[in-house]
Amino acid sequence: NAGVTQTPKFQVLKTGQSMTLQCAQDMNHNSMYWYRQDPGMGLRLIYYSASEGTTDKGEVPNGYNVSRLNKREFSLRLESAAPSQTSVYFCASVLRLTSDNEQFFGPGTRLTVL
Amino acid sequence: GQQLNQSPQSMFIQEGEDVSMNCTSSSIFNTWLWYKQDPGEGPVLLIALYKAGELTSNGRLTAQFGITRKDSFLNISASIPSDVGIYFCAGQLYGNNRLAFGKGNQVVVIP
Numbered sequence: 368n369a370g371v372t373q374t375p376k377f378q379v380l381k382t383g384q385s386m387t388l389q390c391a392q393d394m395n396h397n398s399m400y401w402y403r404q405d406p407g408m409g410l411r412l413i414y415y416s417a418s419e420g421t422t423d424k425g426e427v428p429n430g431y432n433v434s435r436l437n438k439r440e441f442s443l444r445l446e447s448a449a450p451s452q453t454s455v456y457f458c459a460s461v462l463r464l465t466s467d468n469e470q471f472f473g474p475g476t477r478l479t480v481l
Numbered sequence: 482g483q484q485l486n487q488s489p490q491s492m493f494i495q496e497g498e499d500v501s502m503n504c505t506s507s508s509i510f511n512t513w514l515w516y517k518q519d520p521g522e523g524p525v526l527l528i529a530l531y532k533a534g535e536l537t538s539n540g541r542l543t544a545q546f547g548i549t550r551k552d553s554f555l556n557i558s559a560s561i562p563s564d565v566g567i568y569f570c571a572g573q574l575y576g577n578n579r580l581a582f583g584k585g586n587q588v589v590v591i592p
Contacts, residue, residue, distance in 0.1 A: 371523075407490075407584060408584060409485075409487075409569065409582040409583055409584040409585055410524070410569070410571075410582040411582075412579060412580075415579065425579070457523050457524070459523075469514070469526055469529055470526070470580065471526070472516075472523030472524045472525070473523050474521075474522055474523050475521075475522070475523050
């Protein structure tokens, strides 16, 4: 099992460009999450998906959209990147939302917006 | 969002020493988790706690779920160089399906 995989690992964008961060898990988990990590801020939830076909906003959703493509994949899209979106992005998954504890994290995508 | 107060924010310790860190909240949690993040990697779950007063060990790591349900601590005994990293606490609020994270504690082990 690869666990949670994320692509790309690194990305540099110019202000206004768009991109999609990909996440996939092979653990047959139902719930998936996108977080961003900034220095001194811990992990902040952007969006989550309790199950295939559903998505909900987290703590910092502005400037992002998500798609739960199927049970395995959950993508995060930046339509018009801004320097404030420079961050490390982590995808995570858990078996069921009601057991929202033992989340498994991917290795992260390091995004710089110039 | 819900804030967890994690202290200290950074620690420099001598190899072989014990390390303690804690996490507090103004709200009651029904689950406490401790994660470790190595440089350039995602957080990895170390210990999960589900009951007030619960004390759980994982090798040299010991964590406790506070009796008040508003705090938790993590202890690392006999630290080694590979203990270097950022340690995060996380909690699940009762009746809420999402986790709140602390800001992390950077641990540096000096050989």
